[in-house]
Amino acid sequence: MDKIIVEHFSLTYSDGTESLFDINLRIPANQITALIGPSGGGKSTFLRILNRLNDLADVKKVTGKVLIDNIDVLDPDLDVIELRRKVGIVFSRPLPLPLSIFQNVAYGLELAGEKNKSVLNDAVERALRLAELWDEVNDRLHDPANSLSGGQQQRLCLARTLALEPEIILLDEPTSALDPLATARIENSLTELKKQYTIVVAPHNTQQAARIADFVAFFLQGKLIEFSSADKIFTKPVDQRTQDYISGKFG
Amino acid sequence: MSNIPAEQINIPMKRQLIIEKFGFSVLTILTIATVLPIITVVIYIIYLGAPAISWEFLTAMPVDGMRAGGIWPAIVGTFYLTVGTAIFSVPLGIATAIYLSEYASDNRLTRNIRLAIINLAGIPSVVYGLFGLGLFVIFLKFGTSILSASLTLSIMTLPVIISTTEEALHAVPQSFRVVSVSLGATKWQTIRRIILPQAVSGILTGVVLGLERAAGETAPILFTGASFFLPRLPGSPMDATMALPYHLFVISTQVPGMPIQIQYGTVLVLIVFVLIMNIIATVIRSRARARRQW
Numbered sequence: 001m002d003k004i005i006v007e008h009f010s011l012t013y014s015d016g017t018e019s020l021f022d023i024n025l026r027i028p029a030n031q032i033t034a035l036i037g038p039s040g041g042g043k044s045t046f047l048r049i050l051n052r053l054n055d056l057a058d059v060k061k062v063t064g065k066v067l068i069d070n071i072d073v074l075d076p077d078l079d080v081i082e083l084r085r086k087v088g089i090v091f092s093r094p095l096p097l098p099l100s101i102f103q104n105v106a107y108g109l110e111l112a113g114e115k116n117k118s119v120l121n122d123a124v125e126r127a128l129r130l131a132e133l134w135d136e137v138n139d140r141l142h143d144p145a146n147s148l149s150g151g152q153q154q155r156l157c158l159a160r161t162l163a164l165e166p167e168i169i170l171l172d173e174p175t176s177a178l179d180p181l182a183t184a185r186i187e188n189s190l191t192e193l194k195k196q197y198t199i200v201v202a203p204h205n206t207q208q209a210a211r212i213a214d215f216v217a218f219f220l221q222g223k224l225i226e227f228s229s230a231d232k233i234f235t236k237p238v239d240q241r242t243q244d245y246i247s248g249k250f251g
Numbered sequence: 252m253s254n255i256p257a258e259q260i261n262i263p264m265k266r267q268l269i270i271e272k273f274g275f276s277v278l279t280i281l282t283i284a285t286v287l288p289i290i291t292v293v294i295y296i297i298y299l300g301a302p303a304i305s306w307e308f309l310t311a312m313p314v315d316g317m318r319a320g321g322i323w324p325a326i327v328g329t330f331y332l333t334v335g336t337a338i339f340s341v342p343l344g345i346a347t348a349i350y351l352s353e354y355a356s357d358n359r360l361t362r363n364i365r366l367a368i369i370n371l372a373g374i375p376s377v378v379y380g381l382f383g384l385g386l387f388v389i390f391l392k393f394g395t396s397i398l399s400a401s402l403t404l405s406i407m408t409l410p411v412i413i414s415t416t417e418e419a420l421h422a423v424p425q426s427f428r429v430v431s432v433s434l435g436a437t438k439w440q441t442i443r444r445i446i447l448p449q450a451v452s453g454i455l456t457g458v459v460l461g462l463e464r465a466a467g468e469t470a471p472i473l474f475t476g477a478s479f480f481l482p483r484l485p486g487s488p489m490d491a492t493m494a495l496p497y498h499l500f501v502i503s504t505q506v507p508g509m510p511i512q513i514q515y516g517t518v519l520v521l522i523v524f525v526l527i528m529n530i531i532a533t534v535i536r537s538r539a540r541a542r543r544q545w
Contacts, residue, residue, distance in 0.1 A: 053433055085435040095426050098449060107444075108434040160434065 003029035003168065003198040004050065009064035011045060013057065020045055023064070023224045025217060032190060032199045034213035034230070036206055037245065041219040043202040047170045049073070050200065051087035052080045068168065085112065088161030092173035094153030096145035101137050104145045104156055108164040123163050131159035132189055151182025158189065169193065171201040175208065187212050206246055210234055218242045296518050303516025317480060317502055318509055322517055327484055328397075328492035329466055329524060332476070335401025335488070336408055336465045341458055343405070344412030348454075351413070352420040353442055365417075372410035377470035379407040384474040398488040400476025407471055408461035415457025419450040452536045459532040463525045469496040479505070495521045 004027035011020045020042045027033045035043040048054045049066060052073065066073040073083065085108065096104050105124040106114075114120060124141070128134040133155040137148070145156055154174060161169060171190070175183040183204070190199055190212055203209045209216055209230070216233040218225045218241075226233065226242045237243045244250060311321030355361045383403025393399040423446050431441040447454075469477075477497040485492040499517050502509045 051433065053429065056429060056432060081435050081437065084433055089433045091426075091430070093426075095430050097427060097430060097445060099445075107431075107436075111434065111436045111440050111444075164435065 001029045002026040003068065004200070005065070005067040005070075007065040007067075009049070009062070009066055011049065011054070011062045012060045014060045015058065019222050020049075021222045025224060025227055027198065027200060028215065029198045030194055030196070031214040032194050032201060032212050033215040033217065034209035035200065035202045035217050035219055036209050037219035037225075038250065040221075042222040043219050044172050046219070047089065047172050047200060047202060050168065050170055051084045051089055052078070053084075053089065055080065085164045086166050087168045087170060088164055088166035089170040089172065090154070090157050090161055090174045092176045094150055094157055094177060096148070096153050096156055099145060100142045101145050101148070101156060102141040105159050105163045107160060112164075124159075127159040127163035128156075130162050130189070130193065131155040132185060133159055149182075151178050151185065154178055154182065154186060155189070158186070162193075166197065168198045168200065171199070173202050173204050175204045183208075206248075218245060220245070293522070296515055296522065299511060300515030300517075300519035303510075303512035304519065308513075308516055309520070312482065313480065317498075317506055318513070322495070322498060322513075322520065324481055324484055325493040325495045325498040325517070326520060326524070328477075328494040329496070329521070331397050331485065331488075331492060332400055332404060332472065332494055333462055333466045333528075335397055336404040337458075337462055339402060339405035340408040340412055340461065340465075344409050344458075344461070345416050345454060347409070348413045348416035348420060349442060352417045353438060353446070365414075368410045368413050372414065374407075375470075376407060376468050377473075379403055380471040380474050382406070383471060388475055394489065395474070395476050395478070395491045396489045397476055397485055397492050400472040400492070400494075401488075403471045403475045404465040404468065407468065408465045411461035411464065412457050415460065416450070416454045419453025419457065420446060422453060423449045448539070451539045455532050455536050455539075459528055463528055466525060466528070467496050467521065469500050472497060495524065 004025070006023050006025040006027075009020060009023040013019060023046065035046060037043060045054065048057070049062075050068065050073065062074055064074075068083075068087065071083075072078065097107060099107065102124055103110075105127050106120045109120060109123055114123075125134060125138075128137065133152060136152060137143075137156075145153065148156060154177070158169075158174070175186050178186065187208065190201065193199065194214075201212070203212070213230040215228070216230045217227040218233065218237075218239075220241060226237060226239045228238075233242065234246060237246060308321045309326065310323050312323060314320035351361060351365065380403060383399060383406070387393045387399035387402050388395055393402075427445050427449070428441055431445050432438070436444070465471075472494055476491055477494050478491040479501055481491065481493050495517060499514065499521065502517065503514055
């Protein structure tokens with residue numbers, strides 16, 4: 001089943017940088033889809049379109065269609081708050097809010113108006129367990145979030161997103177600031193999480209895509225060059241540029 | 252390494268050290284040159300003013316053409332004026348800064364508004380006084396009153412509060428805003444839960460700076476609310492009032508045979524008044540920091 005359908009999508013920023021040209025893509029549900037390609041190719045922009053975070057950026061023009069569960073994401077009248085609850089995002093650097101560990105995870109729910117203490121407690125515990133952080137922090141939930149290590153902070157950010165019980169999780173180079181051990185923990189979580197969530201990730205590198213992705217989309221200079229199953233992309237890519245990128249000829 | 256003569260290594264090192272020491276000395280001397288006059292002034296004021304301070308001086312009405320008795324009505328008046336100024340300028344100033352920093356788009360209009368605000372901070376205070384006289388006292392018929400004077404002082408204080416608050420809001424990392432919005436926050440929720448708690452100490456600094464200036468100004472209240480001498484305390488915001496800075500001006504220039512202790516005692520009270528505002532701000536700031544759980 002296709003969770004996200006993108007048709008003839010183009011985007012231009014006001015200053016002309018990192019635009020997207022005529023993207024066509026169908027992202028399947030409950031799979032990990034990796035967006036690979038050199039930086040500046042439009043991966044981040046593409047991710048931020050899916051939960052309309054690009055509203056905060058200086059976007060000049062968007063055309064085409066982006067559907068999530070057949071809802072038009074680009075509709076100016078869309079309830080973006082609801083969209084963002086449904087489509088969570090984890091950023092490349094761990095960015096805990098200047099609050100306690102508990103408050104970070106409960107933040108989204110509290111915004112949505114949840115006041116019941118026990119509901120919040122349960123949701124926070126559940127999210128932290130899913131992000132495999134519970135065992136490390138359950139005795140100090142009210143410590144400041146930035147007292148955690150970088151890897152823990154990034155799992156906290158994942159938990160914060162999971163607490164909202166989204167349907168889609170976007171991850172923009174989620175392990176670029178992490179050491180190999182912390183990276184492995186995040187990757188494990190993702191493979192576990194895809195049973196319940198649709199995951200779209202711009203991985204840190206091609207190897208990471210090979211480790212975790214079911215489907216791979218190759219972006220180059222704002223264009224989608226190739227999209228197919230990870231097996232196919234990594235064994236017999238159709239496009240020569242994909243072949244060159246994967247074999248490390250450029251990057 | 253060992254056969255290089257020691258001088259060859261030491262010569263450049265020595266020169267850098269001399270430059271370092273020289274630069275450091277210059278900075279130290281300049282710092283002392285700044286601090287010393289301030290300390291001298293404060294000591295001088297305390298030396299001359301302290302003998303005048305007594306319970307009576309602080310709580311009694313002035314008598315004998317203000318040459319004796321106390322300065323109670325001036326203390327009360329300055330308190331009223333400061334509170335009045337705070338009531339108008341703090342909410343308005345912070346709201347304006349929030350709007351300019353968080354909501355308004357960056358275009359020619361907002362850039363010009365910012366420029367105007369910065370320029371307003373540089374206008375001589377007597378101009379505000381005349382403006383207040385024209386607008387509040389005469390046109391709006393508030394008369395010479397605490398209300399007119401507070402409004403005039405508010406207009407003078409606003410630019411300071413707006414620009415420091417805006418700076419404090421800008422200092423909050425943009426990433427916090429993006430993260431908050433990505434979790435389904437509205438702009439206002441982000442401001443209230445994340446941005447303002449982060450910016451509160453910077454905002455308070457601006458508020459106190461602005462109000463301190465208001466408390467010490469003479470020119471803006473000269474035509475709008477200050478009175479030479481009142482035998483009673485003001486009973487409503489529509490009454491005129493005595494105020495410490497204006498009282499000081501009056502007893503220094505308008506009353507012959509004024510004992511010098513009373514003048515310096517008044518100065519001392521004004522300084523302590525401002526100091527108390529600073530202390531209150533510091534307490535609120537550290538409380539805000541303690542409540543924040545990180």
